[in-house]
Amino acid sequence: MSLIIRNLSDQLVDLVRDRILSGGVSSEHAIRQDALAAELGVSKIPLREALARLEEEGLVRSQANRGFFVRSLSASEAQEVYELRIKLEPDATARAALLATEADHAHAIETLDTLDHVTDEHGDGVGAFNRAFHRALFRPCGQPVTITILERLQVLSERYVRVHLEPLGRDERANEEHHELLEAWLARDADKISVLVDAHIRKTLDDLRQQLVDD
Known part of the structure; x- marks a missing residue:
């Protein structure tokens, strides 16, 4: 699946947000950035930027040397x-x-x-x-x-x-x-x-x- 260029960062934010909200990304394990980037047809750099924006929205959290995780419901x-x-x-x-x-x-x-x-x-x-x-x-x-x-x-x-x-x-x-x-x-x-x-x-x-x- 490759992305049509609109604003790559915005598209990635929308796509990953939708997966999180639909329950398609587990909160138990770190998000597999390599696999997700390959599936979306992008490099890890814009994907990491999108995940950083989703962290600002409160949907994911980052851990040093471990990557990004979906925040658990509480x-x-x-x-x-x-x-x-x-x-x-x-x-x-x-x-x-x-x-x-x-x-x-x-x-x-x-x-x-x-x-x-x-x-x-x-x-x-x-x-x-x-x-x-x-x-x-x-x-x-x-x-x-x-x-x-x-x-x-x-x-x-x-x-x-x-x-x-x-x-x-x-x-x-x-x-x-x-x-x-x-x-x-x-x-x-x-x-x-x-x-x-x-x-x-x-x-x-x-x-x-x-x-x-x-x-």
């Missing part, structure tokens, strides 16, 4: 990430509901339709489309710094979404909540959407507290 990280989302996302989504254009509405509806389909088919990408749906709701808020922070938090959340949805019935509950969110957002009901987003994130965090136990 209850403490989940607590921090989701509490930060609770502080920022309800207000940003409420503001976005008031500012969203018809094009923003169409994008949010299409994204949720895709998420529903992927969930029903039990296919890959549920986490990615869950992230895309939440992003579609808060991006029209017109606050670039807040958007950047929330997008980083969404990336960190995605691995926990996979764990959260494992128990039977969780995906149906999540989808019902997503449709409630979309209905209030489309209606530009800022107060209601703020309350719903807060509750949605808190429920996920409560579930994760029971599923994850730090050593």
Whole structure:
């Protein structure tokens, strides 16, 4: 597999991030840079640069003389990430509901339709489309710094979404909540959407507290 030149570093970051978020890279062993570079058709230098950027995002960690490792999931990280989302996302989504254009509405509806389909088919990408749906709701808020922070938090959340949805019935509950969110957002009901987003994130965090136990 070789890469089309757009920005090699950006492409590598996207590709390796997607593998990590989908669970395709183990957190137990160092990332095999030689094998991964060969598979992607690049040298180790741009791959190391991409891994360094993913370390800044919080997805990998480096160890001297050992290389890069995917960071393990932890209850403490989940607590921090989701509490930060609770502080920022309800207000940003409420503001976005008031500012969203018809094009923003169409994008949010299409994204949720895709998420529903992927969930029903039990296919890959549920986490990615869950992230895309939440992003579609808060991006029209017109606050670039807040958007950047929330997008980083969404990336960190995605691995926990996979764990959260494992128990039977969780995906149906999540989808019902997503449709409630979309209905209030489309209606530009800022107060209601703020309350719903807060509750949605808190429920996920409560579930994760029971599923994850730090050593």
